[in-house]
Amino acid sequence: MSIVATYLSWALLVLGGLLCISGSVGLLRFPDFFTRMHAASVTDTLATGMILAGLMLQAPTWIVFGKLIMILVFVLLTGPTAGHALAKAALHSGLTPLLPGKSGVLDVDNKPSGGM
Amino acid sequence: MESFVHVVILSMLVTTAIAIVRVKDLFAVTMLAGIYGLLSASFFVLMDAHDVAFTEAAVGAGISTLLILTTLSMTGRFEKASVKPQADYRPLLALALVTVTGALLIYGTQDMPGFGTADAPVQTHVVPRYLNDSATEIGIPNVVASILASYRGYDTFGEVVVIFTAGIGVLAMMMSKASSTPVVQTSLMSDHVVLRIVSKMLIPLIMLFALYVQFHGEYGPGGGFQAGVIFASAFILYAMLFGLTEARKVVNNTLVQLLSALGVLLYGSVGVVAMINGGSFLDYDFLSADPVAGQMLGILLVELGVGITVASVMIIIFFTFTARSQKAGESD
Numbered sequence: 001m002s003i004v005a006t007y008l009s010w011a012l013l014v015l016g017g018l019l020c021i022s023g024s025v026g027l028l029r030f031p032d033f034f035t036r037m038h039a040a041s042v043t044d045t046l047a048t049g050m051i052l053a054g055l056m057l058q059a060p061t062w063i064v065f066g067k068l069i070m071i072l073v074f075v076l077l078t079g080p081t082a083g084h085a086l087a088k089a090a091l092h093s094g095l096t097p098l099l100p101g102k103s104g105v106l107d108v109d110n111k112p113s114g115g116m
Numbered sequence: 117m118e119s120f121v122h123v124v125i126l127s128m129l130v131t132t133a134i135a136i137v138r139v140k141d142l143f144a145v146t147m148l149a150g151i152y153g154l155l156s157a158s159f160f161v162l163m164d165a166h167d168v169a170f171t172e173a174a175v176g177a178g179i180s181t182l183l184i185l186t187t188l189s190m191t192g193r194f195e196k197a198s199v200k201p202q203a204d205y206r207p208l209l210a211l212a213l214v215t216v217t218g219a220l221l222i223y224g225t226q227d228m229p230g231f232g233t234a235d236a237p238v239q240t241h242v243v244p245r246y247l248n249d250s251a252t253e254i255g256i257p258n259v260v261a262s263i264l265a266s267y268r269g270y271d272t273f274g275e276v277v278v279i280f281t282a283g284i285g286v287l288a289m290m291m292s293k294a295s296s297t298p299v300v301q302t303s304l305m306s307d308h309v310v311l312r313i314v315s316k317m318l319i320p321l322i323m324l325f326a327l328y329v330q331f332h333g334e335y336g337p338g339g340g341f342q343a344g345v346i347f348a349s350a351f352i353l354y355a356m357l358f359g360l361t362e363a364r365k366v367v368n369n370t371l372v373q374l375l376s377a378l379g380v381l382l383y384g385s386v387g388v389v390a391m392i393n394g395g396s397f398l399d400y401d402f403l404s405a406d407p408v409a410g411q412m413l414g415i416l417l418v419e420l421g422v423g424i425t426v427a428s429v430m431i432i433i434f435f436t437f438t439a440r441s442q443k444a445g446e447s448d
Binding site: 074077078081084085088 | 308310311314317318321
């Protein structure tokens with residue numbers, strides 16, 4: 001049991017860390033504000049959730065486990081809400097998402113007002 | 117490995133500090149200052165100073181960023197670059213002065229004992245006594261709380277008075293008679309359904325967490341300062357989403373002002389009661405027949421006073437700033 005839990009926990013931790021890195025790369029490389037925000041939100045929810053789940057499997061006592069659950073609930077509530085507020089503020093201030101043109105290819109070079 | 121993490125965090129701190137100086141967009145500067153606070157908090161965690169890290173995260177990264185943002189809504193977003201250099205603009209002189217002072221300070225550290233050596237003052241002065249005797253004299257597990265509230269009760273009393281004075285100062289400068297007339301102002305956020313619903317779910321949890329931090333401070337990291345800031349942030353969140361007028365219905369000005377004074381009064385009264393019972397000011401041994409029980413009671417009451425004052429002063433500052441910026445927005 002404990003060995004399975006340890007391996008599972010490490011797998012979750014490493015996967016969460018990789019997702020963090022991929023989210024950061026996306027934040028730097030994606031073409032416009034909304035896609036970048038998407039990358040950041042994945043880091044916020046999925047990566048944090050995996051790391052917390054990995055830590056839960058190693059929790060020494062039930063109190064620690066419960067605290068980690070509460071942190072997870074808090075992160076899952078606030079992360080998407082912050083993303084929503086950010087996207088709404090960006091739309092409100094006139095930033096339009098980058099959409100494929102008639103040819104079906106993203107018009108990256110001629111972006112409207114993105115690229116913050 | 118740990119020193120590698122130290123180097124990474126410290127270099128990120130330096131980079132953030134340089135960015136704060138260079139960037140002209142004050143909004144970005146505020147966010148960078150918040151990041152600076154968060155990085156400092158991580159560094160303090162690495163140094164095993166969990167109470168300090170908690171305070172830095174709550175105050176440095178949290179509420180001060182928020183208050184600066186509120187100030188920015190009153191001023192402008194961009195730093196005004198002076199068109200032509202003024203007559204007394206001598207950057208090289210200032211740079212030389214800073215370099216010389218820094219070099220002198222670094223030279224001064226040569227005489228200090230090395231970090232972590234046995235003969236450093238932190239190892240030989242009062243700290244060993246605190247660490248050895250706190251368990252029997254105070255009887256609470258968190259030595260930081262026993263130093264803060266009991267051994268160094270005078271200093272903490274001074275800090276609370278400073279915070280109270282800051283609240284009075286903000287009120288004296290910013291509160292005008294016109295702000296007592298109700299500002300008919302619907303919140304800018306009134307159409308943000310998702311934000312409002314999630315915040316409604318979170319606000320009770322934030323308050324509960326603040327109470328946990330307040331009363332668990334004797335057993336783990338936490339205490340009045342952090343709890344006060346967290347408690348105030350619940351009210352500030354409510355005011356941001358539902359408007360100042362709605363928030364004033366929950367906590368009106370008179371109540372908050374009374375509470376901010378009440379916290380200091382509670383702290384001072386504990387000291388006076390100790391004097392009446394035959395001890396000296398803030399000597400909690402005399403609060404109860406059993407010295408350890410007296411210490412526990414004294415620390416509990418003192419931390420409660422700190423929490424009440426900090427929470428009310430933060431609410432006062434935010435409400436006063438917001439009322440002022442709304443008025444400024446109307447007159448434009």
